[in-house]
Amino acid sequence: MSPRPPRRRTVEAIILRLWDVGEADRMLSLYSREEGKGRALAKGVRRAVSRRAGHLQPLNRVRLLLAHARQAPIVAQAETVEAFPSLRQDVTRYAYATHLAELVERFVWEGEHYPGLFTALRDALYGVATAAQPDWPVRHFELHLLRLVGFQPELQHCTVCGARIQPQDQFFSPAHGGVVCPRCRSQAPNARPVTMRSLKFLRHLQRSPWRVARQVVPPAAVRRDIEGLLQAYLTFVLEHPLRGVRVQQQLRNETRQK
């Protein structure tokens, strides 16, 4: 049993999703710097006079005073830290930002707290709000989220034979969790081709913090290639949320890193 949380505490959080509860309340799904993924109940915010309602919008970065309650903590005070106005004026950017929130909703369980995830999400939202190519911070976030939750794709060694990947076009298998070399391709029937150029950008994205990754943005064709590959992998992982897969992959990554 974890110790009971204090009666009142302040958290800095990003609002992932809200839904109506009862006659005038809203439940918030949050990812906070202090506590990770959680929920909070905002009472009375659907009433016209509510002063907290404006702060409690999806994708807002907020500071909340939470009061302990038996089921979900209650939002006693709310203050906007960053509302990302440029996201709300641009349909494409807003769609990318919503996708980031959805990824955290789907990959992170309530009560899970990954060090670095709050900062990664905040940076990705800033990136989507301001970057000339807002899809690039999304790809960076996808790779880093995958690493944090234990599904980092293997990009250096063939996931079938273990050989170091040679500088030539390769294949990527969502089911194997990484690259498959041309010799092993027949053993990974659902693998998709990936050019060496795209693979190099993927590796760069995977090992770099956002401040480095944002400095070199590949052309649209490479970005589309990487997007397709990551979509296939994210979909596979979400449809096969078996703990066994996760553990196997962690072991494989650890072995490779030695």
Ligand SMILES: [Zn+2]
């Ligand atoms: Zn191989």
